[in-house]
Amino acid sequence: MSFSAGVKEELLRAQPEKSCCMLSEISAYTQSIASLRLAGGGRVKVVYETENTALAKRIFILLKKRLEITAALSFTRYARLGGRRACLLTVNEQDSRHLLVSLRMLREEEGGSVFKGIPRAAMTRRCCRAAFVRAAFLGAGSMSDPENGYHMEFVSSQSRAEVLTGILEKSGLSCGVTDRRGNKLVYIRKGDDVVSCLALMGAHQSLMKMENVRILRDSRNQANRATNCDQANLNKQLSAGAKQAAAITAYSLKHSLGGLPKELQEIGRLRMLNPDVSLEELGKMLTTPVGKSGANHKMRKLMHIIAADNENSEGEEK
Numbered sequence: 279m280s281f282s283a284g285v286k287e288e289l290l291r292a293q294p295e296k297s298c299c300m301l302s303e304i305s306a307y308t309q310s311i312a313s314l315r316l317a318g319g320g321r322v323k324v325v326y327e328t329e330n331t332a333l334a335k336r337i338f339i340l341l342k343k344r345l346e347i348t349a350a351l352s353f354t355r356y357a358r359l360g361g362r363r364a365c366l367l368t369v370n371e372q373d374s375r376h377l378l379v380s381l382r383m384l385r386e387e388e389g390g391s392v393f394k395g396i397p398r399a400a401m402t403r404r405c406c407r408a409a410f411v412r413a414a415f416l417g418a419g420s421m422s423d424p425e426n427g428y429h430m431e432f433v434s435s436q437s438r439a440e441v442l443t444g445i446l447e448k449s450g451l452s453c454g455v456t457d458r459r460g461n462k463l464v465y466i467r468k469g470d471d472v473v474s475c476l477a478l479m480g481a482h483q484s485l486m487k488m489e490n491v492r493i494l495r496d497s498r499n500q501a502n503r504a505t506n507c508d509q510a511n512l513n514k515q516l517s518a519g520a521k522q523a524a525a526i527t528a529y530s531l532k533h534s535l536g537g538l539p540k541e542l543q544e545i546g547r548l549r550m551l552n553p554d555v556s557l558e559e560l561g562k563m564l565t566t567p568v569g570k571s572g573a574n575h576k577m578r579k580l581m582h583i584i585a586a587d588n589e590n591s592e593g594e595e596k
């Protein structure tokens with residue numbers, strides 16, 4: 279089972295208890311997985327659609343318990359998606375009106391227009407915000423396995439994305455919105471925020487699992503970073519110094535260093551004896567000590583002479 283599916287399974291085990299939270303939860307399902315189908319005379323039917331049978335059952339029970347609505351259950355097969363089966367929960371016209379008015383998606387007065395409201399408590403009460411986010415995740419959310427990175431997302435539409443980001447931000451979580459194939463995608467991608475969102479939704483087991491992975495991953499990364507950093511610097515220092523020492527040794531075997539300017543002879547000898555120290559340290563060893571840039575300047579001059587000599591002898595050999 280994917281990490282995401284595990285989170286959903288855990289969330290489905292917890293039943294909402296408070297009447298305010300039930301309404302908030304129904305609101306989130308209605309926003310994330312329901313469609314309004316015209317039923318003639320300007321009337322609409324609300325139809326919930328999900329492949330998750332346990333989720334369909336949960337919505338059925340919530341509608342019954344909170345609003346005394348009995349939805350009709352049926353199944354459909356998607357021709358496109360390899361014949362996968364989906365559950366449909368259809369709310370009749372009269373109950374749909376009652377449902378939408380309760381959710382503040384429809385105005386109370388007869389013939390009132392649809393508006394994009396949510397139950398007031400869904401924004402103002404923490405318990406209801408949690409219920410809303412939990413339902414949005416169950417309906418249209420997913421998250422990556424923490425082994426592969428920290429990312430949580432909710433598929434949404436333009437107006438619903440605004441509601442969801444409002445609720446997430448009110449809960450102290452930073453999130454972003456992007457477009458994906460004609461939909462809006464609300465996403466959370468900071469590890470701390472993904473953890474806080476799991477906590478908000480009440481997915482405590484998944485949260486513990488994620489934290490364990492995160493501790494391992496972070497300490498592994500830190501160790502790797504430290505090793506890579508040391509190794510890289512060391513390699514750079516060693517290889518530059520060792521290369522210089524080898525070049526100077528080869529030159530001295532051919533010509534002896536005696537023919538070089540005095541200041542270059544000294545740094546050349548010191549380098550042959552100390553191939554693994556930095557130029558800065560080498561500069562300090564000189565009879566008249568110089569800084570890093572001074573040592574660098576001398577070494578470059580010496581290397582230039584050696585390189586020129588090598589080019590000449592290559593020319594002679596040809």
Ligand SMILES: [Zn+2]
Pocket residue numbers: 296297298299300302399403404405406407409
């Ligand atoms: Zn509540």
